[in-house]
Amino acid sequence: MTPVLEVRNLRKTFGGIVAVDDVSFNVNDGEILGIIGPNGSGKSTLFNCILGQLQPSAGEVFLHGKAVTRTRPCDLNRLGVSRTFQLLQIFPQLTVRENLILAGQEHQGTMLSRLFGRRDAGLTGAANQMIEFFRLGHLADEKAGGLSYGQQKLLDAAMAFMAGPRLVLLDEPAGGVNLTMLQSLRERLRAINAEQGATFVVIEHNMEFVMALCTRIVVLAEGRIIAEGDPADVRRNPKVIEAYLGH
Ligand SMILES: Nc1ncnc2c1ncn2[C@@H]1O[C@H](COP(=O)(O)OP(=O)(O)O)[C@@H](O)[C@H]1O
Numbered sequence: 001m002t003p004v005l006e007v008r009n010l011r012k013t014f015g016g017i018v019a020v021d022d023v024s025f026n027v028n029d030g031e032i033l034g035i036i037g038p039n040g041s042g043k044s045t046l047f048n049c050i051l052g053q054l055q056p057s058a059g060e061v062f063l064h065g066k067a068v069t070r071t072r073p074c075d076l077n078r079l080g081v082s083r084t085f086q087l088l089q090i091f092p093q094l095t096v097r098e099n100l101i102l103a104g105q106e107h108q109g110t111m112l113s114r115l116f117g118r119r120d121a122g123l124t125g126a127a128n129q130m131i132e133f134f135r136l137g138h139l140a141d142e143k144a145g146g147l148s149y150g151q152q153k154l155l156d157a158a159m160a161f162m163a164g165p166r167l168v169l170l171d172e173p174a175g176g177v178n179l180t181m182l183q184s185l186r187e188r189l190r191a192i193n194a195e196q197g198a199t200f201v202v203i204e205h206n207m208e209f210v211m212a213l214c215t216r217i218v219v220l221a222e223g224r225i226i227a228e229g230d231p232a233d234v235r236r237n238p239k240v241i242e243a244y245l246g247h
């Protein structure tokens with residue numbers, strides 16, 4: 001079966017720094033792939049190159065077998081790819097529901113159709129469903145800026161799912177989130193994966209979260225893949241232990 005995402009020999013340099021160094025991997029349909037690695041190992045840069053936010057220095061990216069290297073983020077959205085950011089991209093002055101509607105609009109149509117379309121672009125229903133799914137009902141009309149950090153992360157994840165994407169890349173969704181929120185986030189991601197068949201790639205620094213969520217894990221250190229396998233294998237791989245202890 002053609003992988004949903006194929007990354008081939010991807011490389012990104014910043015001046016003299018090699019942030020991503022000849023990275024290749026596949027993501028299969030319905031999979032939850034984890035990408036872990038110490039700080040500065042190139043995880044976010046890898047995502048940004050895949051998603052067209054950064055131009056890779058070399059290498060290729062394929063979506064369902066079709067080359068999409070250097071495709072703009074908005075065009076990737078239209079192809080069913082969505083993402084969350086390590087630093088939150090919510091609008092603090094808008095309510096939870098308004099943030100979700102805005103996220104849905106971002107994936108929808110041209111600027112003109114957004115300007116002349118219905119004010120909510122028919123997205124209130126979808127936003128309400130997402131609110132229910134992520135159990136944010138009691139917060140729907142609260143300003144996003146007033147939410148706890150964990151609740152904001154949950155909203156950020158919900159926003160990534162507004163357009164019903166087939167592939168979602170999540171950059172450190174668990175970062176700074178407390179234990180209760182973590183469980184809730186993990187459970188919701190699992191449910192979306194199971195119920196909608198969405199494929200995930202999750203960057204995460206929190207080993208426990210990744211081990212519990214992902215079916216397969218790729219480990220980066222200094223821009224290179226040093227290990228790949230199921231969570232149990234990766235956990236006891238000496239190279240992985242060394243990479244983490246060395247930092
Ligand atoms: N825009 C940039 N300009 C220069 N160096 C960068 C830039 N972005 C990332 N880097 C460097 O690339 C390396 C990988 O960073 P990053 O991808 O953010 O790692 P991670 O997400 O794994 O913490 C680091 O050495 C970082 O300093």
Ligand SMILES: [Mg+2]
Nearest residue numbers: 043044045086
């Ligand atoms: Mg990062």
